[in-house]
Each structure stands twice: as C-alpha cells, then as structure tokens.
Amino acid sequence: MIRKAEELFFKILMIAASILIVGSFFLIISTVVVKGLPSLNLDMITKIPDGGFYIGKSGGILNAIIGSLYIAGGASLLALLISLPIVLYLNIYLKRKSPLGNITRLSHDVLFGIPSIVYGAFGFTIMVYFGLKVSLLGGIVAVTLLVVPIMIRAMDEVMRTVPRELLDASYSLGATRLEASRVLLKQVVPGVLTAILLSFGRAIGDAASVLFTAGFSDNIPRSLESPAATLPLAIFFQLSSPIEEVQSRAYASALILTFIVLLISISARILTKRFSKHRI
Numbered sequence: 001m002i003r004k005a006e007e008l009f010f011k012i013l014m015i016a017a018s019i020l021i022v023g024s025f026f027l028i029i030s031t032v033v034v035k036g037l038p039s040l041n042l043d044m045i046t047k048i049p050d051g052g053f054y055i056g057k058s059g060g061i062l063n064a065i066i067g068s069l070y071i072a073g074g075a076s077l078l079a080l081l082i083s084l085p086i087v088l089y090l091n092i093y094l095k096r097k098s099p100l101g102n103i104t105r106l107s108h109d110v111l112f113g114i115p116s117i118v119y120g121a122f123g124f125t126i127m128v129y130f131g132l133k134v135s136l137l138g139g140i141v142a143v144t145l146l147v148v149p150i151m152i153r154a155m156d157e158v159m160r161t162v163p164r165e166l167l168d169a170s171y172s173l174g175a176t177r178l179e180a181s182r183v184l185l186k187q188v189v190p191g192v193l194t195a196i197l198l199s200f201g202r203a204i205g206d207a208a209s210v211l212f213t214a215g216f217s218d219n220i221p222r223s224l225e226s227p228a229a230t231l232p233l234a235i236f237f238q239l240s241s242p243i244e245e246v247q248s249r250a251y252a253s254a255l256i257l258t259f260i261v262l263l264i265s266i267s268a269r270i271l272t273k274r275f276s277k278h279r280i
Helices: 002-039 042-046 062-093 099-113 116-129 136-159 164-172 177-187 189-204 231-239 244-278
Strands: none
Touching (some): 164 177
C-alpha cells in the first residue's frame, strides 16, 4: 500500500513538472508571438536601422541578424576545431579512468558553469592588453571561449557511449589510433551535430559575452575589425526604450531570433537522421 502511494505521488510529481515546463515554454513562445507579430514586417529583416531607429523611426535589424550569424557561426566553427581534437584525445589516446582525463573533464564542467559575463570581461581584458578595439573578431573569440566547454562536454558524453569493443576490434585489425578515430567519428556524427547545435544556440542567444567585445553598430560588419551588432543586444536596447512602438519591435526581434534557432534545430534533426545510418 505504501509503495503504491509512493509511486502515485512521484507519478503526479513528474506529470506536474512536465506540465509546468511545457506550459512555461508555450507561455514564452505565445507572449513573443502575440507581442511581436504585429510589429514584424519586411523592413525589419531587410533593412539596417535608419537614424533614430531606436527612438521610433524607420529601419530594421538586418545588421543585428547578420552580426549574430557571423559571431555564432564563427564561434561554433572555431570551437569545433578546438573541441574535436581534445575529445578524440580524451577517448582515444587516454585510458577510460585516466587522472588527466578526469581532471580535464572536471575543468570543463567548471568552465561550463561560469557566467557568460565573465568570459566577456576576460575577452575585454585580453583586448585591452593587446590594444584591440571592439570588433567582430573580439566577439567571435569571446563567444568561442563560452561555447568550447559546452561542445566538449556534449561530444565527450556521446563518444563515451560508444562500446569500447569497437575500438578494440579496430586495433585488432591493425588500425592505428588515427584510423580508429575515424571509426569512432562515424558512430557519433549525430551527437557531434547536436553538440554544434547546442553551441550555436548558446552563441546566438548570448548578450553578456559580446557586450564589451563585439560592440554595436548600425552597419553590417565588413571585416573582422568592424564592430558588430547582435540580436540579443538589439532586443535589449529596444526594450530599454520608453517608446511603446520600439518596445513592440523588440518582441518582433525576439521572434526573429526564435525562428532562427528553430530553423537551425529542424536542420540539425534532418542531418542527424541522415547520418544516423552510419551507427551500429
């Protein structure tokens, strides 16, 4: 009787938690859609801000859309180039319970939990030390530091699920560690895509790390040395305005950001299903 009561209690608790999470998700999405859709128009996504855009005049946020894609895409690519060799080293060249591997994973767990404003402050300090100005490159570097721990831990968890016997079989057939790495990668392609998605989503939605490093500009960045606007900062500046029309544009900007993340998520799922055929 007591066991049935406990089971019923935890079942109700899980259902309530699920309803709370799903309900919160739909509440956030519906709020953004209801408040942002009336202000969403073609000018918002095809034009850069005119003079006085943030005080109610005409224009759009094309500069912020392009800047966000540049920073998030560049940071995700750079993070992948850094993370993949580290994860392969942890899972191919080190033993499962290697002290170095445990320390490395613990370090990335700590870095994972550091607030993004700390990465922004650290990136700004480095830029000041080298005499660099706020720029697209500064934003990419700061966001890369932010998403590297996310990408490493996500890919590492996926690679650790691959049976060790698969690598042993590769070695028994005369494969080198580099060749074994290729075998491992074929099994974890969907997981790697998911890690890239998580990193891209975190990168494109973060504001604190680019506040001091990427700066803000009403123009589309033409080089790595140009300052770059981002959607989160554009949303923040519009919400800070006392003008109601500008605040409504902020929700339209948030709707655009949500749509971009949704589009990336759908694309990643399609690619994941396509590459899942390589898994054993």
